[in-house]
Amino acid sequence: MMDVDLSVELAGIRLHNPVMPASGCFSYGREMSRWYDLSRLGAIVVKGTTLELRPGNPTPRVAETPSGMLNAIGLQNPGVDRVIAEELPALRQYGVPVIVNVAGSVVEEYVETARRLSGSRDVAALELNISCPNVRCGGMHFGTDPDMAAEVTAAVKAVSRVPVFVKLSPNVTDIVALAQAVERAGADGLSMINTLVGMRIDIERRRPILANFFGGLSGPAIKPVALRMIYEVSRVVRIPIIGMGGITSGEDAVEFFMAGASAVAVGTANFIKPTACVDILDELAAWCRNHGVRAVRELIGAAQKGWNQ
Amino acid sequence: MMDVDLSVELAGIRLHNPVMPASGCFSYGREMSRWYDLSRLGAIVVKGTTLELRPGNPTPRVAETPSGMLNAIGLQNPGVDRVIAEELPALRQYGVPVIVNVAGSVVEEYVETARRLSGSRDVAALELNISCPNVRCGGMHFGTDPDMAAEVTAAVKAVSRVPVFVKLSPNVTDIVALAQAVERAGADGLSMINTLVGMRIDIERRRPILANFFGGLSGPAIKPVALRMIYEVSRVVRIPIIGMGGITSGEDAVEFFMAGASAVAVGTANFIKPTACVDILDELAAWCRNHGVRAVRELIGAAQKGWNQ
Amino acid sequence: MMAQVVEQERLTRDVFRLWIEMEHDAPWSPGQFFHVRVGEGLDHVLRRPISLSEAVSDRRFALVYRVMGAGTRWLAGRRPGSALDVLGPLGRGFPLHPGDERVLVIGGGVGVPPLIQLAREVRRRGVEVAAVIGFREARDVMLVDELATLGPVHLLTEDGSAGMPGRVTDALGEDFLRGADRFYACGPSPMLQAVQGKLSGHLPGYLSLEERMGCGIGVCMGCVHPIRGGDGSPVYRRVCADGPVFPAEEVAFS
Amino acid sequence: MMAQVVEQERLTRDVFRLWIEMEHDAPWSPGQFFHVRVGEGLDHVLRRPISLSEAVSDRRFALVYRVMGAGTRWLAGRRPGSALDVLGPLGRGFPLHPGDERVLVIGGGVGVPPLIQLAREVRRRGVEVAAVIGFREARDVMLVDELATLGPVHLLTEDGSAGMPGRVTDALGEDFLRGADRFYACGPSPMLQAVQGKLSGHLPGYLSLEERMGCGIGVCMGCVHPIRGGDGSPVYRRVCADGPVFPAEEVAFS
Ligand SMILES: Cc1cc2nc3c(=O)[nH]c(=O)nc-3n(C[C@H](O)[C@H](O)[C@H](O)COP(=O)(O)OP(=O)(O)OC[C@H]3O[C@@H](n4cnc5c(N)ncnc54)[C@H](O)[C@@H]3O)c2cc1C
Numbered sequence A, B: 001m002m003d004v005d006l007s008v009e010l011a012g013i014r015l016h017n018p019v020m021p022a023s024g025c026f027s028y029g030r031e032m033s034r035w036y037d038l039s040r041l042g043a044i045v046v047k048g049t050t051l052e053l054r055p056g057n058p059t060p061r062v063a064e065t066p067s068g069m070l071n072a073i074g075l076q077n078p079g080v081d082r083v084i085a086e087e088l089p090a091l092r093q094y095g096v097p098v099i100v101n102v103a104g105s106v107v108e109e110y111v112e113t114a115r116r117l118s119g120s121r122d123v124a125a126l127e128l129n130i131s132c133p134n135v136r137c138g139g140m141h142f143g144t145d146p147d148m149a150a151e152v153t154a155a156v157k158a159v160s161r162v163p164v165f166v167k168l169s170p171n172v173t174d175i176v177a178l179a180q181a182v183e184r185a186g187a188d189g190l191s192m193i194n195t196l197v198g199m200r201i202d203i204e205r206r207r208p209i210l211a212n213f214f215g216g217l218s219g220p221a222i223k224p225v226a227l228r229m230i231y232e233v234s235r236v237v238r239i240p241i242i243g244m245g246g247i248t249s250g251e252d253a254v255e256f257f258m259a260g261a262s263a264v265a266v267g268t269a270n271f272i273k274p275t276a277c278v279d280i281l282d283e284l285a286a287w288c289r290n291h292g293v294r295a296v297r298e299l300i301g302a303a304q305k306g307w308n309q
Numbered sequence C, D: 001m002m003a004q005v006v007e008q009e010r011l012t013r014d015v016f017r018l019w020i021e022m023e024h025d026a027p028w029s030p031g032q033f034f035h036v037r038v039g040e041g042l043d044h045v046l047r048r049p050i051s052l053s054e055a056v057s058d059r060r061f062a063l064v065y066r067v068m069g070a071g072t073r074w075l076a077g078r079r080p081g082s083a084l085d086v087l088g089p090l091g092r093g094f095p096l097h098p099g100d101e102r103v104l105v106i107g108g109g110v111g112v113p114p115l116i117q118l119a120r121e122v123r124r125r126g127v128e129v130a131a132v133i134g135f136r137e138a139r140d141v142m143l144v145d146e147l148a149t150l151g152p153v154h155l156l157t158e159d160g161s162a163g164m165p166g167r168v169t170d171a172l173g174e175d176f177l178r179g180a181d182r183f184y185a186c187g188p189s190p191m192l193q194a195v196q197g198k199l200s201g202h203l204p205g206y207l208s209l210e211e212r213m214g215c216g217i218g219v220c221m222g223c224v225h226p227i228r229g230g231d232g233s234p235v236y237r238r239v240c241a242d243g244p245v246f247p248a249e250e251v252a253f254s
């Protein structure tokens, strides 16, 4: 049986394999450790963390959609200091890089949260979630304006001692412009995609299902949008992309690599099956073996050459 | 058994019921007439029509995605003159308003196509498909820039003797800005949403499945995005909205009405079942009866009042 | 985890009892739930939480569910012998208190099923059980026999078409509560809120809550409910992992 | 339209023959196809086109398919008695020409099945049929018996593990073509192109094309193939409604 080299490098961080959970679908790992050995993961990506504790949104917070789901959790988290003190140390034992997803409402909040996190020995990289509404700009999202996205990226880069990934929102006219703006601002990598904004209506009660009205659409339904955006962006940036959006199988992961991702993150699929990440990893390895692929790295961008070539 | 009033009014056009096919999923009606009596439809919406014949894209033109599909037909159509001469007259016999979807690459093309169509007695309204790339602006889409969208709308309005609906693309940061721009430019109504741009990769062949690389994502997968956009837009515009995006059942149609649509169009569901439009109409009527709804009009925007109210 | 469907019984026009057999023994307690995968393919990405209603061994369980939407409709179509993908039992069930001599179980609609196994466990410990159960109308009534073998059952229907007319709280008079040590309630939110209103300060007890769930295993924060902490102020806690059962006095309703 | 699964036979490791019985009689001709709904729920919005392989009445048909992906895998799991949602027979099949005395049917892989009923219809009219069929290797070979009762069968495999080594075009020598009035070919695109290249100018015939389909009924323009019109220039025509069978000399390959 051929040995497949699953390792990838992301902004100087070597991952023993390219599969990790997506932020918000893994909490801080404690509960998942009951379902499998977390050291099998390529990296651990934890819940969106803010400077202060956030209670999150009222419920219902989740709704089902065809091949997908909506969530409006509202970033419930205990705040960065408790995350550093109480959550991250427990992840040391697994010996895999920990990436902390950082959220905020104003640039200073991102910066301060990032500064504190990057000072922790438990943090290997940051992932800036710039899909949150910027309270200063009337709730407009950092992630939809290239200038704002660049500003928050540069500010965080200035204080961070670890690599900074910027997580892009798909709810934009021109994802390439966003990606290029944050690359120029110093981002070490990109995570894409975050959720699409959607809604469902409870027709019996004649109101939105989610208490927050709108929520983020994730799961297999959004996979084609994620692949398209990764394909477009990876053509023009030089920084690596962590690909996500509807991955539920090893073949899905292969699709993301071929579109241009250097690693993959698994979100909603964890709700289908708690062992999704490691199952996908096993399927990916098996696929490579069956297809004579010696190193998963070889797949990155393989479909970029395109059609009829 | 209670009699449900299914009629709606769209920009002065009275429809005996609110269900119609979505453009491109019904060709010019001839084939569908073998599956059911087209006079049962609220309106007929035909394929995107251009000034000159268009051969369309190479194949593969379609691909399946979870709860959805991608298409890159490329507007194959015989050109406006043949449509007027050969296709539309056959639809007269059904006695329902015919809406012609108009596409183009430059403003003048839209205008001339619209002028010729609006001169035909067989055309009740136009639907401007502004998702096509504008060749003058380097392929940028009319549908993603409010100024360009307003310009093409105003130019078509100036020559059209029939109401003009503008079909909005969901691939934008701010759908509300687009909707308001075309409303100000004189649009009589909106159709939303067109497809999301997506892609799939054939991992065995290591290339995009579609010969065109990217395609438009439609079907149930996009329903939450469509509902969200209709909900947002219907709050701020006064013109009616034809809602579409993943409708496959009467309950789906109810969701769209409650989100703010005044009529619904059915696209991809026609491929699941040729009789989708009339089946959905029957289910909608049954739902209204079972819920004591005397007129489907009452449902329009019913979920706008929102949660906890 | 794969389980096998052993039996599918219809209890009322829209409620079914599904017997499943797990591949392996699973620790369980009354009040826990299973997170059940529904449908084939990727159409439904969310599992459905259904409470454990009865356990006849450490691997054979009954789930009683009402057909509400697509997922439970699919479930009702499963036939004996077919495989079912379930996670569980999950969550924290009803705590039993040594020293209790008489407890009340209070259930409404599909909140009744989880009380069956609870009442059995309580009886097994020699504790007396009285049940107060409410349904909309006569044709919704179910599981009375199962409870009647364990103690007195007070049945109510909203329209009076079976048992006494009224809601469960109407049966919770002072006389009735006398001598009771604790209550356990499961049912729709408005019922739980009414029970809490009626009994708080009179009788300690537990409420089993319902919220829409994502993961069911504590990682997504989808299923939270405001629960009063030590300082009395409500914080969102996870129904799936910290509950579904919480001490009644700690549950905040908005 | 609902049909019932009557039988599911395995022909090779990954090819199955599914017998279905339609609710009503349906007019059919060899070379037409069914558009088959796969899966439950909304996961798969596109039907799968599968050719009619055999017709034993106006409502009982055989479909022979290879398991390729999720849809055909699902199909292979259908058991006798279960319902199947099919549209069809759709499209335009193989035209038969009065006056023909000897025809060739040429098939590759799962392009062979549609030739069975075609060969039967041809034989029924007293026309001689010779079959040239190719497969990858011995374990893929199927349907030889069905064809052998109708006329000579020339079997080829790419690796020579059964029949002659080579591809179908290797059997289409001049000697072999002598006396033939027409050919009918079905198989993968490269095979059809090779057959066209070999036979054009020598023998008139038909090709049955494959394209990814949306609607299957002619409304979406998803399934087009370039077909030469009267002026010789190719225009996109619909495989589902104008085909899948086209006169060989009109088919353009890019
Ligand atoms: C801890 C817990 C235990 C439960 N135990 C039982 C039980 O024993 N018997 C029983 O009949 N019902 C029980 N329910 C409710 C049951 O989960 C829902 O009725 C069921 O999920 C509806 O699924 P559906 O696909 O039929 O409906 P749909 O409306 O199609 O479901 C769509 C989505 O909404 C969710 N949903 C809809 N209604 C509810 C609800 N009331 N509560 C939670 N999620 C909902 C579904 O899980 C799914 O994610 C329980 C709920 C919880 C939270």
Ligand SMILES: Cc1cc2nc3c(=O)[nH]c(=O)nc-3n(C[C@H](O)[C@H](O)[C@H](O)COP(=O)(O)OP(=O)(O)OC[C@H]3O[C@@H](n4cnc5c(N)ncnc54)[C@H](O)[C@@H]3O)c2cc1C
Pocket: B063, B064, D033, D046, D047, D048, D049, D050, D051, D052, D063, D064, D065, D066, D067, D068, D069, D070, D071, D072, D073, D110, D113, D114, D209, D210, D211, D212, D213, D244
């Ligand atoms: C007119 C016609 C007749 C056919 N007859 C037969 C037959 O008799 N026996 C047989 O085994 N196969 C036949 N095919 C091919 C068959 O349709 C595909 O193998 C099948 O659709 C694959 O579905 P899947 O879900 O297993 O694969 P997936 O790859 O999961 O399918 C995904 C999507 O791609 C489409 N697709 C994938 N491969 C093909 C293909 N080769 N041709 C067309 N669409 C494809 C599917 O229809 C579906 O929409 C025919 C195709 C056409 C166009």
Ligand SMILES: Cc1cc2nc3c(=O)[nH]c(=O)nc-3n(C[C@H](O)[C@H](O)[C@H](O)COP(=O)(O)O)c2cc1C
Pocket: A022, A023, A024, A025, A047, A048, A049, A071, A073, A075, A101, A129, A167, A193, A194, A195, A217, A218, A219, A220, A222, A244, A245, A246, A247, A265, A266, A267, A268, A269, C214, C220, C222
């Ligand atoms: C319940 C839930 C919570 C999420 N929380 C976060 C978060 O805190 N920060 C973030 O950047 N993304 C968050 N996401 C987005 C995911 O990380 C991921 O980008 C998205 O869900 C697409 O991947 P998927 O389709 O595999 O789920 C969340 C998604 C879900 C479903």
Ligand SMILES: Cc1cc2nc3c(=O)[nH]c(=O)nc-3n(C[C@H](O)[C@H](O)[C@H](O)COP(=O)(O)O)c2cc1C
Pocket: B022, B023, B024, B025, B047, B048, B049, B071, B073, B075, B101, B129, B167, B193, B194, B195, B217, B218, B219, B220, B222, B244, B245, B246, B247, B265, B266, B267, B268, B269, D214, D220, D222
């Ligand atoms: C095969 C296909 C062809 C389409 N062609 C057109 C078109 O010509 N013009 C247009 O405005 N929209 C076109 N659309 C978009 C649909 O009209 C509709 O907006 C979209 O598919 C969403 O609806 P649905 O999910 O019900 O399909 C097409 C969609 C499909 C699937």
Ligand code: FES
Pocket: C212, C213, C214, C215, C216, C217, C218, C219, C220, C221, C222, C223, C224, C238, C239, C240, C241
């Ligand atoms: S359902 Fe995910 S935390 Fe409870």
Ligand code: FES
Pocket: D212, D213, D214, D215, D216, D217, D218, D219, D220, D221, D222, D223, D224, D238, D239, D240, D241
């Ligand atoms: S598949 Fe739609 S036109 Fe042929």
